[in-house]
Amino acid sequence: MSLQRTIKRKLDVAIKAGDITSIKNLIPLIEKALDRPNNLILCSDAYKYSHHKFYPEKIEVVRSYLESRGGKFENTVFYGLQIYLKEFLEGIAITAEDVDEAYEILGDEKGVFGRDDVFDRTKFDYIVKEHGGRLPILIKAAPEGTVVDFKNVLMTIENTDINCAWLTNFLETILLQVWYPITVATLSREVKKIALKYLQKTTTHDATTLDFMLGFVLNDFGFRGVSSVQSARNGGSAHLVNFKGSDTTIANLVIKDIYNSDFRGAGIPATEHSIMTIKGEEGEIDMIRRVLETFPTGMVACVCDSYDIFRTCSQYLGSELKDLIMSRPAEAGNAFVVRPDSGDPAMTLKEVFKILFDKFGYTTNDKGYKILPPQIRVIQGDGVNINSIAKIYAMLDDLKISAENLVFGMGGKLLQADINRDTQNFATKASSVMIDGVEHDVVKSPTEIDEHGNFIKSFKKSKSGRLKLVKTAKGYETITSKDPAFDVAEDVMIPVFENGVILKEHTFEEIRERAAISVEELETVKEVY
Numbered sequence: 001m002s003l004q005r006t007i008k009r010k011l012d013v014a015i016k017a018g019d020i021t022s023i024k025n026l027i028p029l030i031e032k033a034l035d036r037p038n039n040l041i042l043c044s045d046a047y048k049y050s051h052h053k054f055y056p057e058k059i060e061v062v063r064s065y066l067e068s069r070g071g072k073f074e075n076t077v078f079y080g081l082q083i084y085l086k087e088f089l090e091g092i093a094i095t096a097e098d099v100d101e102a103y104e105i106l107g108d109e110k111g112v113f114g115r116d117d118v119f120d121r122t123k124f125d126y127i128v129k130e131h132g133g134r135l136p137i138l139i140k141a142a143p144e145g146t147v148v149d150f151k152n153v154l155m156t157i158e159n160t161d162i163n164c165a166w167l168t169n170f171l172e173t174i175l176l177q178v179w180y181p182i183t184v185a186t187l188s189r190e191v192k193k194i195a196l197k198y199l200q201k202t203t204t205h206d207a208t209t210l211d212f213m214l215g216f217v218l219n220d221f222g223f224r225g226v227s228s229v230q231s232a233r234n235g236g237s238a239h240l241v242n243f244k245g246s247d248t249t250i251a252n253l254v255i256k257d258i259y260n261s262d263f264r265g266a267g268i269p270a271t272e273h274s275i276m277t278i279k280g281e282e283g284e285i286d287m288i289r290r291v292l293e294t295f296p297t298g299m300v301a302c303v304c305d306s307y308d309i310f311r312t313c314s315q316y317l318g319s320e321l322k323d324l325i326m327s328r329p330a331e332a333g334n335a336f337v338v339r340p341d342s343g344d345p346a347m348t349l350k351e352v353f354k355i356l357f358d359k360f361g362y363t364t365n366d367k368g369y370k371i372l373p374p375q376i377r378v379i380q381g382d383g384v385n386i387n388s389i390a391k392i393y394a395m396l397d398d399l400k401i402s403a404e405n406l407v408f409g410m411g412g413k414l415l416q417a418d419i420n421r422d423t424q425n426f427a428t429k430a431s432s433v434m435i436d437g438v439e440h441d442v443v444k445s446p447t448e449i450d451e452h453g454n455f456i457k458s459f460k461k462s463k464s465g466r467l468k469l470v471k472t473a474k475g476y477e478t479i480t481s482k483d484p485a486f487d488v489a490e491d492v493m494i495p496v497f498e499n500g501v502i503l504k505e506h507t508f509e510e511i512r513e514r515a516a517i518s519v520e521e522l523e524t525v526k527e528v529y
Contacts, residue, residue, distance in 0.1 A: 003033050003097040032092045032133075040093050041102040041124055044173040046112055049119045052166040060162035061434035064169055065467050066155040066176065067478075068148075069459060071424035072529055073186050075149045077515050078142045079238055080181025082506060083258050085139070085497050088174050092133040093500065099124045126163060134500025136161035137171065140493040142469055144506045145241065145514030147189070150424060152478045153467045153493070154182075157428075160499055165433070172428045179426035180231070183419045184238035185515070190529065191218050191386055191410070192242045193517055197525045198393040198403040202369040205404075209332075218389075218408050219245035220265070221381055225412025235415040240265045240508075241515050245407070248415075261508035269294075270301035270339070281307045285316045292324050292336060301337040301379055309340055313352055317376075318359025326360075328375040335377040337407075345383040346395050352378060353401055369402035381409030385418055390527050429462040432481070441465045441481075469493050 007029050014022035055062075068076045099121050106112050106119035113119065127133060141155040148154060157175065159168050195217040199210055220239045223232045229250065236251025237258075246265030255261050276287050284306055291302050304312045317325060317338065328334045338356070340348045356378070362370040372378075380392065389408055396403060412418075430442045443464035450456050465480035468491040479486055496504045 002039070002101045003029060003095055004037070006097045007033055028092065029095065029097070032095060035086075035091070036088060036093060038088065039098045039101055040088055040174070041098050042105060043088065044170055048170050048173065049106060049113075051169065052120060052123055053118075055166060056435055058436040059165045059433060060437070061158055061432075062165045062168040062430055063156060063158040063432040063466060064172065064428055064430045065153045065157070065463065066178070066426065066428050067153050067463070068150040068182075069425040069427055070150045071422065073150075073190055073424065075147050075186070076154070076182050076424055077185040077189050077238075077241060078146045078148060078154050078182060079144050079185040079241055079511060079515075080178045080234060081139075081141050081155065081175075081496065082144060082502075083181065083234055083237075083254060084175060084178055085502055086258055089135055089137070089171075089497060089500070090502050091500055093135050094124055094127050094133045096125075096128050099128060123164075123166060127167075130163075131161070131499070135167065135171075136164050136499055137167060137497065138495065138499075139497040140491070141496045142493050143510075143514060145511030146476075146492070147515060148469070148476045152476050153463065153469050156467055156493065169428070169430060176421075176426065176428050179421045179424070180419075181234045181238040182426070183421075183423050184235040184415060185241045186424065187386065187414065187419060188218065188239045188242045189515060189517070191389055191408075193521060193525050194386070194390050194393060195403070196517060197522050198397060200522070202365075202367060202397060202402045203404050204365045204367060213404060215244035216266070216407055217245075218243050218410055218414075219267075219379075219381075220248045220251070220414060221409040221411040222415030223248045223250070226416045231415060236265070237508075239414060241511055247409075255508045259506065259508040259511070263508045263512070268299040268301060268337075270337075271303050273303060273306055273341075276303055276306045284312065285320060288312075288316055288321060289324065292321065292328075296327070297329055297334050299333060299335055299337060301339050303339045303341050305339075305341045305343075309342075309348070310351060310355060313338065313355040314359060318355060322359065326373065326375050330374050332374055335375055338376065338378045339381060339409075340378070341382045343382075345380055345388050346392050349378065349380060349392060349406070350395060350399065353396075353399070353405065365402060369400050370405075371402045372405050377407070378405060379407050379409055381411070384408050384410045385413040386529050390529075394527065425459075427460070427462075431463050432466050 007026060010026055103121050107121060108116045136159055137157060138160050139157045142148060157168055159165050196214055199214060220236055226232050232248050233250050233254050236246060236248030237254035240246055240251060244266050247267050252264050255263055271291060276284055279286055288302055291300060325336050328336060340352055356372055357370060360373050360376055362372055364370055393403060429444060433440050433442055441464040444462040446458040446460055447455055448458045463480060465482050468479050468489050470477050470479055470489050471492055479489055494504055
């Protein structure tokens with residue numbers, strides 16, 4: 001029986017009997033069900049339940065690590081581990097009820113394996129009995145927000161009870177899911193580097209103004225494009241490591257509850273096609289007027305492609321509604337934002353800007369780039385990915401249009417469609433074990449055949465020995481226990497979790513600060529990813 005059903009049954013009995021003591025005794029289980037509702041025992045790959053039988057006798061410790069083995073981006077933003085520690089591992093992670101429920105799924109010949117000699121419930125019963133359901137595990141990790149070149153250790157995990165050596169890699173399945181917020185944060189940051197490069201090139205604003213503008217260049221439109229609410233929460237918060245604009249409001253719960261921060265992603269009033277088409281084609285201009293009159297100050301966005309965006313920009317915005325638009329305050333943050341939503345993004349924007357410059361005029365800054373009046377701006381939210389953003393910025397640069405005229409909204413291509421675990425080739429591998437008191441290095445080093453039929457050593461070769469992440473003048477470097485300087489080297493990774501207790505928590509503001517972009521990084525920004 002599941003923990004939740006057990007609590008309901010026992011609570012119902014206690015309430016009917018007026019047994020306050022029994023109700024109070026249920027509080028730890030209720031807290032566990034509320035804070036960690038998933039049965040952690042079932043949050044692993046089926047084959048892992050057999051591994052306790054395969055490890056050699058007298059194995060006492062298994063040490064494993066997480067790394068990005070290389071991929072689309074040359075570095076990664078380490079982010080999101082705190083989410084998984086709090087939602088799966090902290091405190092009482094396993095209860096007797098969890099073990100019972102897992103046994104129903106895995107334990108006998110009617111279960112997952114069709115046999116009763118794979119799943120050994122005594123392994124988990126031991127954790128409940130000897131550790132009160134708290135996991136005898138030590139995790140060290142780089143501080144969240146740290147930007148690390150790929151092929152470096154980001155996190156290590158090892159068991160602290162010699163009877164639980166099997167537990168280290170049993171937890172791989174759930175802990176490796178940290179690849180997702182890491183990859184979203186990394187992708188988002190790479191877009192930020194492109195945007196900053198073009199803002200610096202095409203604008204004349206001071207650093208403070210530029211930083212404020214940069215915060216809203218890429219807005220998260222991805223909630224509807226992901227497969228789960230959990231993805232929206234975790235991925236949406238990862239984007240906010242770099243930017244401030246987001247329509248994925250539920251991501252703020254992660255920032256508030258997991259990272260104990262007051263930072264919030266910001267949104268603005270905006271229309272959709274159900275609003276703009278409600279009066280038919282002839283009524284579109286009335287709906288635009290309604291938008292302008294409803295929000296005469298502050299930012300407001302309006303989708304303008306319901307019928308003919310070029311007519312809308314030229315006739316409606318640039319003629320009949322021009323005075324109403326230009327009556328908005330000239331101070332930054334009060335723009336009416338035009339949103340194209342169909343067609344080739346670059347070509348559509350080229351024509352839209354041509355019309356808007358013709359109808360509203362423009363100023364030219366000291367670098368020779370054109371800027372629309374502050375009352376009107378453009379957002380592109382259709383067909384947006386990292387490559388189309390780079391292409392659009394390059395086109396604007398060629399046309400001498402300042403990057404400050406445009407912001408982006410990015411949906412599934414930010415939170416799901418363009419990313420997976422292999423975007424950065426994340427893996428967790430064992431690197432060291434202790435058997436009967438003796439340390440042994442562990443390594444994976446495959447030989448493979450490439451597309452030309454040549455035998456080569458695989459990029460999947462793992463690291464061996466005990467590991468440290470060290471900061472050097474050239475960046476971060478992983479050293480192993482084979483290195484003569486290993487014992488004296490300062491490890492960037494710090495203990496963050498031990499035996500059910502989170503030892504170190506990071507605030508969201510700290511993470512954002514660590515992930516900030518250095519001037520040197522802009523020298524190597526790519527145009528195609």
